[in-house]
Ligand code: PMP
């Protein structure tokens with residue numbers, strides 16, 4: 001196994017092209033295309049397929065949060081919010097970190113609000129990494145990571161997550177760290193694999209980051225979507241807090257992916273560096289939605305337990321259907337994605353299958369190789385990701401349709 005791959009970045013290539021290359025945004029015609037999520041959603045709309053590709057819920061989050069946004073608009077919260085976010089939301093984020101994890105960021109200096117987790121990731125990466133640096137992620141990796149690392153000018157190196165449990169090979173992880181590893185960009189719970197990393201894996205990452213003086217940027221947007229296991233924020237581990245930026249957002253927890261309210265927390269020096277960049281990306285983020293999300297973060301524990309239990313049930317419905325359709329199913333411990341191996345159906349190319357699946361059976365999914373560099377893509381060639389954040393009736397219908405697949409290949 002050779003876990004490291006350097007993306008070649010020829011001088012003649014513009015930064016946005018390098019970013020697109022890093023994110024596997026090359027369209028099927030070889031030109032620069034849209035993200036895989038856009039492509040598969042468009043295909044689902046075109047064919048009338050059930051869209052289990054792009055991960056977004058088909059039911060909106062709690063009414064009281066939506067009403068709080070309406071009330072904030074009526075009350076005049078319609079001009080720029082402070083760049084670092086309204087105090088009410090920063091305080092709610094700090095209280096959330098303490099309630100669930102015992103972390104105590106100072107809402108004045110150690111928390112900022114961002115335009116979704118996506119901006120928190122971009123601001124952090126652009127603040128900490130540049131040409132000559134390496135940014136380490138696991139592979140497969142969420143698509144925006146490759147793009148933003150490309151924009152920063154740093155080199156993207158990866159350590160593989162291997163089926164069936166998608167935990168890293170520790171030796172490969174250690175081998176990829178070196179004195180140029182400026183940032184380790186973690187994602188836990190992990191999209192697309194659904195892995196929830198146990199304490200020993202996270203502690204190893206922290207120890208290696210300390211050894212090589214790397215900053216940890218951790219994307220924990222699925223923190224409340226775990227099944228039978230607890231999410232451990234890496235910032236809570238010994239040796240981590242002083243070098244870790246923790247990022248999350250309202251999209252997944254509250255089923256409000258269109259609001260794009262996110263936040264990050266960590267030590268003041270790291271948070272201020274990310275804030276400086278954030279000022280010039282968006283300056284500030286949706287004022288009335290910020291106060292509504294502060295309301296959401298204050299919901300009782302029962303709300304958080306409820307969303308996880310509901311999703312676990314949905315995971316089981318879809319997983320059973322996928323198994324009945326003949327796939328090998330890798331049951332996730334977190335997120336709202338389940339991955340399958342299509343090889344038992346005689347399929348070797350999941351990208352090709354994903355493009356044909358909507359027309360074949362009326363279901364859309366995302367091929368896992370698109371979350372990889374070429375070496376990782378070869379390793380995950382037959383894997384396909386399905387989203388289960390949909391109504392149970394929709395998942396049952398999708399399962400019925402998928403059951404007909406083997407007869408149509
Ligand atoms: N990180 C991961 C791992 C994701 O799956 C997503 C997808 N929604 C995001 C970040 C983006 O979050 P947001 O919509 O809050 O920008």
Ligand code: GLN
Nearest residue numbers: 037038053054055056191
């Ligand atoms: N996070 C979502 C997913 O993985 C997609 C978000 C997007 O379309 N950029 O499906």
